[in-house]
Amino acid sequence: MTSFFAPAFIAVFVGCGVAVLAFVPFVAVSFRRRGGMTFWRTVSWFAAAIYAMALWTYTLVPFPQPSEVECSPLQLRPFQFVDDILGFDTSSISALMSNPAVLQATLNVVLFAPLGWFIRQLAGRGVVIATISGLVVSGFIEFTQLSGIWGVYECAYRVFDVDDLMMNTLGALLGSLAALLFVRRGKDGPDASVPRPVTATRRFIGIVCDIVISWVGSWFVIIGTLFFTMFRGDGEIAEPGDAVMNIAFLLPFLAQLVSVLSGGVTLGERLVLIGSAQTHLPVAISRPLRFLFGIGGYMLLTQWPFPGSGLILTMLIVTTFIMVFTTRSHRGLACAVARVEIVDTRAERRDAQAARRR
Incomplete structure (x- = not known):
């Protein structure tokens, strides 16, 4: 199994397990807060569970053996990715599409865009909250890497990169903006106290x-x-x-x-x-x-x-x-x-x- 598909497999497997464990509490909360369940909202929460696991697997997995850890440096210079992009071929669109630095920055944006989407769709929050959430979640992941998973390893086994923090936050912002086209942000939810037919x-x-x-x-x-x-x-x-x-x-x-x-x-x-x-x-x-x-x-x-x-x-x-x-x-x-x-x-x-x- 390739290094790209292994985290995806873990995310789907663990996400499905979390969804099963959370199903009963989810049903109880849905009927008491919203009066019932809808198909698409249930699917969205299921997708959110898998996505949460994907954030974990793609940013922290695989875990190295303690004896094999090589301490990674810090990258604290903002917009260093621009110089990295220019260090490769940029003479054409096809060259940019295969540029490793471009792909890295793009993937950081794409990885956090669903977070902004879910913040609006499931939590009913706007662009500001989505952007702050992206910054907080990305910061937590980056500091987890920097601390060697909070002391499990003696030093960071992945690079702490301020550009990753910026691109991840941008991804959450863009995901929230994209949700504006499809998700209506209503202030008043359905009245959960109204009796409904037993279907x-x-x-x-x-x-x-x-x-x-x-x-x-x-x-x-x-x-x-x-x-x-x-x-x-x-x-x-x-x-x-x-x-x-x-x-x-x-x-x-x-x-x-x-x-x-x-x-x-x-x-x-x-x-x-x-x-x-x-x-x-x-x-x-x-x-x-x-x-x-x-x-x-x-x-x-x-x-x-x-x-x-x-x-x-x-x-x-x-x-x-x-x-x-x-x-x-x-x-x-x-x-x-x-x-x-x-x-x-x-x-x-x-x-x-x-x-x-x-």
Whole structure:
């Protein structure tokens, strides 16, 4: 793998991991601050996560071995890149396009242009904030290089260049200006307190959140246990035993069970502001059914497989997704079996407030 594509691969891989870990908090914040999620805003945040990793990989990676570090000098003369450009062939456009100094300056601008774009699109800030952000982020990266990653290395393993600081800041400025052509900067966002319909997309997001919670919750327990045993012991990572795997399953399982039994909805549904309005069966019957034909059944079948469990799990998943798009109010399989109606929790609060006024 070339030195150019290796940082890109790392950025995409790590960025996707960060996006998965941040998905549940992102959904919770989006529904409470903006009332919901939009496709393009979600894609933009996903791209921003990958871009943040790209800034790190292209400016700091690869990390040299401490014994192989050669101390790099400081370049503190502004506009030194102009002399560097003139030191190569500048007799034609094609020569300039292949000029290493031109390419270096251009890449520094291009690397930070998305930062200015994201500052306007996602944070709703203008040119001044984008430019200052570019200066601050670039300065942090340059001083990280200068300090040998804050003392990890004895000296700087990359050149501290004031021209890089200038070109990076210019890139953030140009990215913000370019966003002016495509992104409207509104002062007032959508009213998150207004009730909205329970759509199939919203139900799907809630289901994905439930699955992510079960996976990520289990992996947090496993990884936390591995680190604990590594630091407590001789530094070697031991394979997790059956007890750790059982705990990793039980914690998210019990959290979902308590959520359904206490409120009639899963954790993922709480995140997307879905509530249980009423049931046509006694609560003591409907809520266990709601759990077993939903996230509870999914988790049990994945944890303790038996002959034919794969087919049952497949049927459960397929039927659930089909019924989310076809049942009344997009209730899905679990709600249909438990005969539970679901609503927007904001509508519940509004109706409760109206009842109190009467």
